[in-house]
Amino acid sequence: MRFTVPTFLLVGLTGCAAPSIQPVQHVAAPAPNFLQVMISTCDLSMRPELQVLSGKFPLSLNQIKQPGLSLLSMDRGPTTEEQAALASYDQLHRSCVRAQADWLLDATFGTMPEATSLQQKMFASEENHLVALFQGKETFAQFTRAVSALHANFMSDTTRMAQKAYDKTQEQIRSSAPVRTDCQTYYGGGTICVTR
Numbered sequence: 001m002r003f004t005v006p007t008f009l010l011v012g013l014t015g016c017a018a019p020s021i022q023p024v025q026h027v028a029a030p031a032p033n034f035l036q037v038m039i040s041t042c043d044l045s046m047r048p049e050l051q052v053l054s055g056k057f058p059l060s061l062n063q064i065k066q067p068g069l070s071l072l073s074m075d076r077g078p079t080t081e082e083q084a085a086l087a088s089y090d091q092l093h094r095s096c097v098r099a100q101a102d103w104l105l106d107a108t109f110g111t112m113p114e115a116t117s118l119q120q121k122m123f124a125s126e127e128n129h130l131v132a133l134f135q136g137k138e139t140f141a142q143f144t145r146a147v148s149a150l151h152a153n154f155m156s157d158t159t160r161m162a163q164k165a166y167d168k169t170q171e172q173i174r175s176s177a178p179v180r181t182d183c184q185t186y187y188g189g190g191t192i193c194v195t196r
Helices: 007-017 034-042 048-053 061-065 068-072 080-107 113-134 140-174
Strands: 181-185 191-195
Touching (some): 034 080, 068 140, 140 191
């Protein structure tokens, strides 16, 4: 004996077993962490077109901050192949400079335009050294030393500005003026506090 199931019963049973459809919920993307964006954008050490420069030229912020023996002892100018890589670096580095500027605006809450101005001056000096290296007027070691010094001076000047802002905050607190201070940690371990 053979049983047949009526079609309406099959449709009804499969309709009961179907999962309920949930409405799509849109979640806002988290705010960008400008420090992490800057560090990753400025780390060019894994770029294939720049590998010919590896060990001769600083390809990340860490290599600028702590260049190491190989970068400080490369006492020659670039070959033709290295010049081509330096031209690529120049284009990629511009994204790094933009990421640094975004981070500075975020870290200072947009209230220290002097820091952005210092960063632009640092980049212009870096660019001059890059041109000198490209033309063979500087060695890799000279470039590395110069850029490392530029970054150290920038960090020192920025820290001095932050200290002035902190001192201003303390003065306002002592005078009982209502104050709001926002602090942000920046690359190199320092902190910038801005009072509004």
